[in-house]
Amino acid sequence: MVYVTRKAHFSAAHRLYNPTFTDEQNERVFDKCNNLLGHGHNYTLEVTVRGIPDPATGYVIDLKILKDILDHVIIDKVDHKHLNYDVEFLRGIIPTVENLCVAFWQELEPNLPSGTLHSIRLFESDQNLCDYFGEPVELPRWTSAEVPTHLPSVV
Numbered sequence: 791m792v793y794v795t796r797k798a799h800f801s802a803a804h805r806l807y808n809p810t811f812t813d814e815q816n817e818r819v820f821d822k823c824n825n826l827l828g829h830g831h832n833y834t835l836e837v838t839v840r841g842i843p844d845p846a847t848g849y850v851i852d853l854k855i856l857k858d859i860l861d862h863v864i865i866d867k868v869d870h871k872h873l874n875y876d877v878e879f880l881r882g883i884i885p886t887v888e889n890l891c892v893a894f895w896q897e898l899e900p901n902l903p904s905g906t907l908h909s910i911r912l913f914e915s916d917q918n919l920c921d922y923f924g925e926p927v928e929l930p931r932w933t934s935a936e937v938p939t940h941l942p943s944v945v
């Protein structure tokens with residue numbers, strides 16, 4: 791088995807917030823990431839696909855094709871966006887690095903033309919990262935009645 795990886799970068803804002811917590815709990819649990827209007831991270835995403843290289847091309851998956859799919863399915867939708875409000879497939883989830891990995895997997899996996907999605911690694915900073923290998927994980931998702939669908943207005 792051979793493993794190939796495509797790396798991508800994006801920058802985005804998020805706010806970590808659980809609507810069932812009090813403001814004090816949200817602040818204590820999520821700290822800086824609970825900032826009312828959100829705050830930003832420079833993310834690095836690594837997507838690894840495994841398979842046997844095609845004898846005719848030597849490719850598990852053409853990395854140019856993987857780049858195009860990654861851009862289309864994920865990067866174009868999240869880069870320079872607010873992850874809580876601007877991204878349809880993230881609507882209602884707490885955008886931690888863990889939940890982003892699971893959500894990205896769900897978007898990407900059905901769109902791969904060859905090979906098998908092996909892992910998604912997402913760096914939220916140089917120090918903090920998450921690995922996901924596709925084991926079933928329930929992704930709690932609040933409805934728009936439970937979480938705001940746009941930035942709060944601040945007077």
Ligand SMILES: [Zn+2]
Pocket residue numbers: 804822823829830831
């Ligand atoms: Zn944060």
